[in-house]
Amino acid sequence: MSQTRIHFAAEKTVAERLYALMEVAFEDDGFPIAIFATDEEERIHEVSIYVDDNVEATEERMRALAAEADERVDLEREVLGDVDWVARSLEGLKPVRAGRFLVHGSHDRARRRTPDIGIEIEAGLAFGTGHHGTTSGCLDMIDRVVTREKPRNALDLGTGSAVLAIGLAKLARIPVLATDIDAVAVAVARENAHINGVGHLVETATATGFHHPVFAAGRPFDLIVANILAGPLMKLAPDMARHIAPNGSLVLSGILERQRNAVLAAYVGQSFRHVRTLPREGWVTLWLKR
Incomplete structure (x- = not known):
């Protein structure tokens, strides 16, 4: 099944704030969400959400979240091929350390050190x-x-x-x-x-x-x-x-x-x-x- 990437560009601070809000708002939907710099000199970042269906409804939710944050975004769409974007979006994530914990995927088991309390979590729903x-x-x-x-x-x-x-x-x-x-x-x-x-x-x-x-x-x-x-x-x-x-x-x-x-x-x-x-x-x- 093809997927649609809904994305917008904004100044770095605005993009990061909206990304954080959308990451929480869409957590129950399981949509992969990404943010990356498109112009470092001008401090422009792009935020993307990958969806299988309900594109219009997702766009409306994104606009509503932006409006609640007193921001306006110009949304664009890109239809993508048949790729497991959930797995793809998490493949590049590095292990995370928090206190004595190390959260990692199975491919990063070797990164655990003796004192670490490893928590193995894979890409999923x-x-x-x-x-x-x-x-x-x-x-x-x-x-x-x-x-x-x-x-x-x-x-x-x-x-x-x-x-x-x-x-x-x-x-x-x-x-x-x-x-x-x-x-x-x-x-x-x-x-x-x-x-x-x-x-x-x-x-x-x-x-x-x-x-x-x-x-x-x-x-x-x-x-x-x-x-x-x-x-x-x-x-x-x-x-x-x-x-x-x-x-x-x-x-x-x-x-x-x-x-x-x-x-x-x-x-x-x-x-x-x-x-x-x-x-x-x-x-x-x-x-x-x-």
């Missing part, structure tokens, strides 16, 4: 390769929290590829519940956990919100990690409070720097206190305690 600032920020924060607190169990809410759940299970050697609203993501997460040798520690479930019985069976959690978006995180604050253990910790991400205070306010209202903020690539990861 679920979001989370460690390259996005929110994912690497969560891994870095997980390393800090686990080292200090030694949690006995954990929840990875909105697990995607299970990169965070795998990291938690490998680092802390504790049971981790990994949930997502997307059944395809959950299947990928389960397979990734087995590939990484922690299938016996990571339980996966397709669940929306905290209404699924699997949450009641596992609560309270010493540590909850949620790398989703600021809006859903704020709505989930009361449920987070009900499912966290006394003195437990939250690691939250998917939050733009400008959204930090609003998210903090929602959780302070549920008797959480702020411990640390880790900024990365225009995003922040929060560590909160109750």
Whole structure:
């Protein structure tokens, strides 16, 4: 099947900001997204999204995201041949280090060093390769929290590829519940956990919100990690409070720097206190305690 590349050019700062917004907005769709410089001297960068169908709808979403950021983009299309662009777009990605973790594909196993906690994630249908600032920020924060607190169990809410759940299970050697609203993501997460040798520690479930019985069976959690978006995180604050253990910790991400205070306010209202903020690539990861 042929694919369509929808792309636009913009000044570097604008392009990077829109790229970050679109990467999060389209994460559930699994569309490969790329950014590269087309004119270094003039600081012009091009952002591309690769889609199989629904081209017009995708263009409308791209324009809406740009408008929300007070930017206007001139979109262009290019019809491409029959290529697996998901795999192609990730082939060139280098391993990512975050804390003690090294996130890599199978072709980069040899890059692991003795102290590394390797997390092997391949190109696939679920979001989370460690390259996005929110994912690497969560891994870095997980390393800090686990080292200090030694949690006995954990929840990875909105697990995607299970990169965070795998990291938690490998680092802390504790049971981790990994949930997502997307059944395809959950299947990928389960397979990734087995590939990484922690299938016996990571339980996966397709669940929306905290209404699924699997949450009641596992609560309270010493540590909850949620790398989703600021809006859903704020709505989930009361449920987070009900499912966290006394003195437990939250690691939250998917939050733009400008959204930090609003998210903090929602959780302070549920008797959480702020411990640390880790900024990365225009995003922040929060560590909160109750």
